[in-house]
Amino acid sequence: MNNSLKKSLPLYTFILPTVIFVLCFMIYPIVYNIIVSFQDLTIKNLNTGGSFIGLKNYVDIIQSEKFFIALKNTFIYTFACIFFQVVIGYLLALFFNQDFPFRNFFRSILLLAWMTPLVITGTLFKWLFDVDYGVINYLLMNIHLIDNPINWLGQESTALTAVIITNVWVGIPFNMILILSALQSLPGDVYEAAKIDGANKLQIFAKITLPLMKPTLFVVLVLGIIYTFKVFDIILIMTGGGPVNATQVLPFFGYEQAFVNFNFGASGAVASIILLILMCISLVYLYLIKKEESS
Template sequence: MTTHAQEMSAPAKQVVKASLHPRARRQKSRIFWIRFLFVLPVMLYLVLFFGYPLYYSISVSLEKYDLSALFTGNAPFIGLQNYTDVLQDSVFQQSALHTLLFTVGSIVPQFVIGLALAVFFTKKFPLSSFLRSLMLLPWLLPIVVSGTIWTWLFDGTNGVIDQVLTALHILPAHFAWLTSPSWALFAIIITNIWIGIPFNMVLLYSGLTNISPEFYEASSMDGAGKWQQFFYVTLPLLRPVVAVVLMLGLIYTLKVFDLIYVMTKGGPANSTQIFATWSYNLSFSQQLFGNGAALGNMILIVALIVAVFYIRFNKSVD
């Protein structure tokens, strides 16, 4: 009887399995479509606001797309000629140098001052939370507002900076900050440092507060001083956060446009022209849309290279 029951149970199991199989497939299909519907808005967003603009930018950069092509719709394919024209333009070397100076001159002070403030605010004292929140103001202000404020501060006639430095006999009266080819870029770098310090401070402060006090206690027992703890405990443990801060700062600085456009528009005499502002001028001032798109794509390539290095760095840390 037992053997017969076992023999009968095998076909029965197959029947039950066959009856459940379509139901299981329908259930899996339903789960798939539910997940797809949740992902669909993000996919549409990426395609519409990233995929298509990137495709269009690459397409325009490979065509002779100027003002006449904009109206006629006839833009002949010229391959990499726009990229060659950009690289051979006399403004390219100027813009490359200014972009490098602006990027390094902004990122390094932002990071150093941001780290110093982050370490300072890890010490609890009255009004520390209020002051830390107040420090966020430069980052929260719209760039146009910040640029307008600092344009007034650097004004050679009524600017506060000019009046203070003149009173201290550091600079002559009516010093032309933003109209001097020698000093305009320096003034914009100072402004950008002021804007970026809070961002660096917040991320680094978050990283510092996540370091366990046990590391400092153990190093103190080994006789390490404050500076030794900072260089041999804090900085190594803060390394992943530092990488994020520097990468995001580099990408942000490479694409800065509005600040320079508000303060100098790339002048005087291209002395504050960086890749972002030059790309705008090529496209909308000179109507060389193909050249502007080519330069924009070159900026994107640099940002992608930075992102790849960051990803590889993260893998090596892990």
């Protein structure tokens, strides 16, 4: 064994656990899922293994009307959640970037929404939106915005909105912390120079803050899209995909294929489609980052 190999061997030993973890718990499940998506694997032949059927699972899924409902709901849900989470998170970050008494205390209180398990959050908001004893209907009726209680989770027109509101409440603190950290790391001398040159607050925000925050906002958007796109917990707890598929999303559609219909091949196809969509989003992010660095 030569000297260079002796020197590099400890380095490889240190990264070996990480490599094993990634292979066993990330690469292998993804590869296995892709293989299953090309098989006729159901509960009937789960022990013996499914036969290869090519793209049939993908064709059946894409031809399903429920798939397009889930796809549409997923994009509406993701876009709405990300928009409100980032905008409100940005405004709160600007607010908490100011110096005022008990700033850290109020910031830590806001973090409770993000730290609370989604099972508890979903159950809490299910009670809040309840048609009979929900606090939201009670408040809206007291301020005379509505005359009768709204069945938020029981009708098609409002169910998805209620779920979006829940997830926005969960995601705002995460966006706020990331954006606030970036704001606090911005160079102060640039702002001092802008003030000396006579720039007002709006000009400083548009010409200095936003351009310097662009890399952080890209990260926040991509992380938020990936996290939101694979929503499952809140949907399962609050609506179960109903009523009449009003809150049906792709991850929940894949769950139903596997654990309701016991069609594991079709479920694998749905999961592979989700993976492909998220990979395309990640590639767009990498392209934008590369373009930003080269400019």
